[in-house]
Amino acid sequence: MNRYDLAVYIGRFQPFHDGHLACVRQALDLAANLVVLVGSINRPRNIRDPFGYAERREMIESALPADLRDRVVITGVADRLYNLSSWVAGVQGAVDGIVAAVAGGEASITLVGHRKDHSSSYLDLFPQWDFSPVEPVSMLSATEIRDVLLGEGASSLDETLAAQPLPDGVKSYLRDWIGAEPDAWESLRQEWAFVRRYRSQFAALPYPPIFQTVDAVVLQAGHILMVERGAQPGRGLLALPGGFLDVEETIEDAVIRELREETGIKVPEPVLRGSIRARARYDDPQRSLRGRTITDAFLFELRPGPLPRVKGGSDARKAQWISLAEFQSLEARIYEDHYHIVQDLLGRA
Template identity: 40%
Template sequence: MHDTAILIGRFEPVHNGHLALLRHALAHAGQVIVIMGSAWQARSPKNPFTWTEREAMLRSALPEADRARMTVLPVRDYYNEARWVAAVRAAVQQHCAAGARIGLVGHFKDATSSYLRSFPGWDLMSVERQGSIDATAIRDAYFGAGPHDVAAALAPLADQMPASTLAFLQAFAGQPHYPALQEEWRMLRGYRASWAAAPYPPVFVTVDAVLRCQNHVLLIRRGQAPGRGQLAVPGGFIEQRETVWQSCLRELLEETHVQLPESRMRSALRAVTVFDHPDRSQRGRTITHAHYFDLEGDAFPPVQADDDAAEVQWVPVERIGELEEAFFEDHFHMLDHFLDITPRMGG
């Protein structure tokens, strides 16, 4: 018997496989802590629900007595395993007594389960996978439904979900978020289909420009899917005859009309960092080279939205944290890397 059992997941949405793991945790520990991953992400086909919506789904599927023994803690993705592990440990530590015996509940499904090896000192409470259902199949059925066919689309999978999840999904389909997520899901599906016949899955190379001036950062609002309407730093795909440096300057110019001499951009360059987490983009394996520039006390260069940008704006650095849920993919974490927006917890 453990003092505390930890269950880590995204629960997008909650299904019977999640509940089997949760019931195992409840049966073998007095306290259960659920680490709710992908917290504070902008809505997307992979992360369609807020962490509070997912917590409500979990609680609705449990008897009242079990709800009282469960604590749900939201944790960011970070796209950096060392930072994520440190954040999980720090969150758990605040809710456990010193010397508590802690168990980590899970099973090795695929490469995404490697995190189970990242917590030495916690006992692995291994549980066999319950059935073959996963959340991806549910999301694909859900977003592939016709305007009035949500119930019919989910019917073949209904016995794999608690009734509370089905009720939530049907109610959510009446919200404005749902058709927007469907549109994005269809776009991403078509995007991946366009290279499905390639002999190997492609690896895309992109560039991003983090441009700082007078303690403001230049941000765009994306004008097209994926991420239509979400905040991002200027950037895009590298072209065949360009270096990453040339691509970065071109994308910055095309999307924001920032026109500064190349010599000034070179003197303002503070760092170039590669962001290559396998899950950073839903379009496929995408590696970006983020260039961090600081113009310090220069006058703000004139800007104008163009190309893929619907809007461009200078945003004070101190406001970035409050906008976290509005950012496309890992762009908030890119800014966090350069600007130290969230607290560092070691790692």
């Protein structure tokens, strides 16, 4: 007899491994049905999030034993890095919708998970549900699996996959996916190699470095100024104009310099400085693949009129004005947390 009508299991599943499958089995020992809530569904493809929502959904489906599939509902929720309440509301809304469909609006619910470190703090955000800890079969790490696949998987893919703690269905799915998406896989491998080389520069330091960057959110007449990245990491993604702070400059000087270097914007510097409407610091520990990076973002609001001419420069392949309406649909093409920075700064303004 199941103690609950519904269990909820939240994760990124990049990729779905044997430990995840063990948690699914334990959750279904507790509840009649299970919601697997896939997180980070609108992230651009990168070495931390190499697989989109649809791909992870197919992985999970391929891993589920036939006798359990009818008891599992898979859905997703988008990140909201600087608006935790919005993310919580998204999770609640997804679960409420499934409760209405599966249990007619009333259900006993338990949240399942394993408290492994600070990344598990989300388990305390849903006091309306019981919490049921699950026992990890072993301390499996999706990060370690990704590192092995991206670092070794090109020369001996079949052997590498065979050695990983992945359900057989996931191994087959990954083998087929890599064969069908060779360009995407090679791009991920190049990004992985770049990040490893980048981090190796600091390997001899007694402690990990902390980097300071700046980003410019420039608005005019319902448009936002974006650049296309020409270098790794994130080559080809849309990003805010910005870069690293120089040793002998203020943070405001740095954002003006980077804005002008990357976009060539035809606006005098005094006008840019006078157009700053807001400023905020963004420090999510996982916001950058290169390492611990804190950024100060500035909101520039230019007076209505013709959009100034822009042209990509420095490490920006090109610069362009994008309507705010179009910007809202581009989350999966925007570098790092820049989409979330814009949302937060617009809310502050």
